Amino acid sequence: MKQLLLAAAIVCTVAAQAQSDKYTAAMQQQLQKFDSAKTVADYENIAAAFQRIGDAEKTQWLPYYWQGIALSRIGWMYFPDEKGVTAVKVSDLGSTVDALAARINAIADKADAVAKDNEAKSEILTVRNMAATQQMIVDPQSRYMSYGAQAADDLQKAIQLNPNNPRAAYLQAMSVYGTPEQFGGGKDAAKPLVQKAVELAKAEQVKPLHPRWSLEQSEKVWATYQ
Structure with a gap:
């Protein structure tokens, strides 16, 4: 009986380690792609991959965090750069950024639900801050009191949780x-x-x-x- 229990324990340990190795390998692969991403399509594909990893793991906050970061990179690409290049029409900027922010905050909710410590929750709040900041800078004059205040609140909480x-x-x-x-x-x-x-x-x-x-x-x- 003891030998059977020991064998079962060994099998479970090996299976758990294999799952952990698979998760680590999948995350590393997407992080490498993240570092070389350049286009909206690149970041969308990476974000989708991180979501699949997070949904498969269910208890890891990092896949959702990186999914949010990938989408926030897209958000910055919506605004004209120093050459005036933007990924969307100026007339569509507000609605496009707001829709993206809604996606990012939904992802942050999933990350926060499985985050277990203040350091993790602080990181998640920085993702929320960037989403709200992007919403605010669409039109700072009219959006500061709403999205600007939200961005400031998220950032203050992030710093309080992890100075x-x-x-x-x-x-x-x-x-x-x-x-x-x-x-x-x-x-x-x-x-x-x-x-x-x-x-x-x-x-x-x-x-x-x-x-x-x-x-x-x-x-x-x-x-x-x-």
């Missing part, structure tokens, strides 16, 4: 950076926050599959002060 979150620090710095000087923002006001974001990112001990972006972004902004 050492480099991504929350970066987003806070960018929020101040993009705020007009007459309202307490601007490049000079953001400088200590940008420096903090760089320092936190450099000090971070990144775990496999976990969020690891923000250092490159923070250093790029910090370089403008040098």
Whole structure:
């Protein structure tokens, strides 16, 4: 009887390890694709893959987190870049960004439902912050009181849950950076926050599959002060 129980335990352990290895391999594959993605189609495909992984695993928040991040990258592509290039018509910007934000927040809900610690929940809130920020900058004058306030609330909660979150620090710095000087923002006001974001990112001990972006972004902004 003891031998049967031992054999069953070994089988279960091996099966669990195999499932874990499969999950890790699938996540690593999509993260590699994420790092080289360039188009809306690229990010949509990656987001769909992360969703499949999350739905299959059911207890992992990271697939949904990365799905949200992939979609948020699409959101930034909707706005004209320095060359005036955008993925959507200006007339469709508001409705398109709002629809994307709804998708991102639904994904964040799924991630939050299985997240077990403050660090994870802090990361999820940064995804919500970016969705609300994108909604706000469609028309800051008319949308600040709603989406701007939501973005600020999400960011404040993210920092409270994990004061050492480099991504929350970066987003806070960018929020101040993009705020007009007459309202307490601007490049000079953001400088200590940008420096903090760089320092936190450099000090971070990144775990496999976990969020690891923000250092490159923070250093790029910090370089403008040098």
